[in-house]
Amino acid sequence: MLEVLRSAWKLADLRKKILFTLAMLVVFRIGVHIPVPGINLDVIAELISQGQLLGFFDVISGGAFKNFSIFAMSITPYINASIIMQLLTVVIPALERLSKEPDGRRKMTQYIRYGTVILGFVQAVGISFGLRRAVIEPGVGTTLLIAITLTAGTAFLMWLGELITDKGIGNGISLIIFAGIVSRVPAGAVAIYEYLKAGTASVFIVLLFLVLAVAAIAGIVAIQEGQRRIPVQYAKRVVGRKIYGGQSTHIPLKVNQAGVIPIIFALSMIMFPPTIAAWFPENAIAGTIARVWTPENIWYQVVYALLIMFFTYFYTAITFNPSDIADNLKKYGGFIPGLRPGRPTAEYIEKVSSRITLAGAIFLAGIAVVLPSIVSLTRLPVYYGSTGLLIVVGVALDTMKQMESNLLMRHYQGFLK
Template sequence: MKKLFTTLSNIWKIQELRERIVFTLVILLVYRFVSHVVLPGVDATALGDNQKSGILGLLDMFAGGSFSRVSILALGVMPYISASIVVQLLGIAVPSFQKMQKEGESGRNKLNQITRYLTVVITAVQAVGYVKTQVPKEAILIDPTLFFVLSTFVLSAGTLFVMWLGEKITDKGIGNGVSLIIMVGIIARLPMALYQEITSRVIVDGGLIALVLEIVALFAVVMFTILIVQGVRKVPVQYAKRIVGNRQFGGVRQYIPLKVNAAGVMPIIFAQALMFIPTTLTQFFPTLQNTWLIQFSDPTSLAYSLTFAFLIIAFTFFYTAITVNPVQMSDDMKKNGGFIPGLKPGLDTSSFIDDVISKITFPGSVFLAIIAILPSLAVKFGIKSEFAHFYGGTSLLILVGVVLDTLQQIESYLLMRHYDGLMKTGRVTGRTGVPAANTSGSSAVI
């Protein structure tokens, strides 16, 4: 405990770090305040119980509840995330985007600008769909045509405002702006979910022991998730000695950290999108309802869980294959005078890296599938669905990943000023698997 207070004191002593933390907290408070502002022309009291489920519930989670509140920030950062994913995939398939990725800082600036423009287009399309389908007609107080035009512009401006807040946190705060905004939206649900679970167990069911077991199980799941997020396979790399003037460069052994879960949370999101198809079909076409579709529409059923797990494993391999390029890693290593001991640079090196990635991706994908279906298992054991979301899935992975990245940024500030880090031994590592080399933050999404 003394170590903790000493570390917090050291954090407050560093003026730049203190200012960045305060700035980040202020921006997050502004975001949470604005997220409760309802669209103009909507009667908030007429919304009633507007809770969402399925894929809309997932969007509502990322938006911090703004989606169901018909807030001016209802679309949140999802259009920006969608645009970032599209640009990332274009960087794999389109040569001009590949060229920009290799141009360093100027190329990244061009890609960021393209992402912003694409965000505007996606936001406008989603805003039209949201106003048409998600705003109850009985809650509209003004002329429907005027409301449609006004709300489309307001929702688009709201998403751009959230995107701007995220970039400000990345530039002037402690980094990971968009990810922090998503995390705050998810964590905002935890107090109410925990209160409902405590009320259900202690007051209604009288299961104090069951509540304690739930908390212990949640702690174990979080620890397991941290292991998956931080797990890496270190590949040794030897760099040739170079003498420039009177100084020697290279000649030391370093490591390439290949992540066990290189795909992050994206396989779960893709798999969830496909698993929502049966539910959508039964809603729009009631005549299609049968035992088969009902099973695949129930997240607690065995058929749903097994199919969900299989899709996550498949998407993990797919997303890892398109985002991790062993050939490029081998070429970059060769250009910098590096080689893996016992292997020739070039084809042998890329084949070895590809083989290692294939071997570690399978257990990583299985563990990711286990984490994804844990909320359904929690519901099976009588835990309320609101609280069960924190037992795994996208919620827990995003929370763990963003917290680790944030701690990594703070750790780097402390070590730069020759203060002790946040841990007694070792270093805090984020989702990259290695200690941060800079303190400027990252704009990476989830």
């Protein structure tokens, strides 16, 4: 990784892209500290401490939600709009045809932008209503001011992310989330140092935490990069005096094809009831839900793990189509040795995908449920969330791969010149 960064820094155009990306991330971090007017931040901090879902939003936004800044909603409306568009593409044939057209991708990106603004405004109104205890002067005008400010902040982040993708290095939206999560690391390190200084935590506990962190990162890298390679053979074709095809290749099926999406879906669903209940502290039923449905409850953990496994299979089934792969192989003269092209090939790919998805689902459920429980035993003041860790590792790997591909392309260009 360090060698890749060193090589990229020596090239003027790549150095310019890296500096541009860092400059845009600095703009994002400055915006995190610009507050929305008319909000009592002490009440926001109290609500975040009561609900894990709000704490998760604060992690994703890099502390912007706790500050209730203009970027408090972060880029979540854009992510939601992208996921909804992806699901609708599978359900609606017209959108599926549009996605395969030459100009279709640009139109779908435009639809996602419109969806981001609409979802952002709806979410901002919901936040303004749900956090009405924190509003200093409640009213329709104040609610609209807060909703419009939060929506404008999300739209600006969307534009910033697309600008990074276009003129910088890596995926801009992912890097904004990455920067938000990583920004909490220095504060966590200072807190651990203070615990050591005060004697609240021992050196052994801190070393145990570091070993656990390194092991978790290594495991995530292994699963993220792990793949099952299905061999493919292309038949030889004679066209005139030339022979085409005849080469062997493979179809790489990733162990974790769904990424971090299942954990986000499962966390949103399982934390929705207690988060809503926290908004109505006087209600007896809401008080019971908030008191009982907590991470300390064994049934909470069981349901959480089952939801993650369900959404892993669901999202993989939505985004991965074995029939399309089998049809493309047949179209270009490819086949899996020992299988007939067409339906038998699709069934075999689906069977293999189902088996490796089980391994990915068990891994995601394990790292989401077991890892935070083990870390909590150390009693260190660090939010070591599995979701944030998966996002950070995944974005870092993708960014490094893009940087390596840029370096490889420069080498090829130099060779041709």
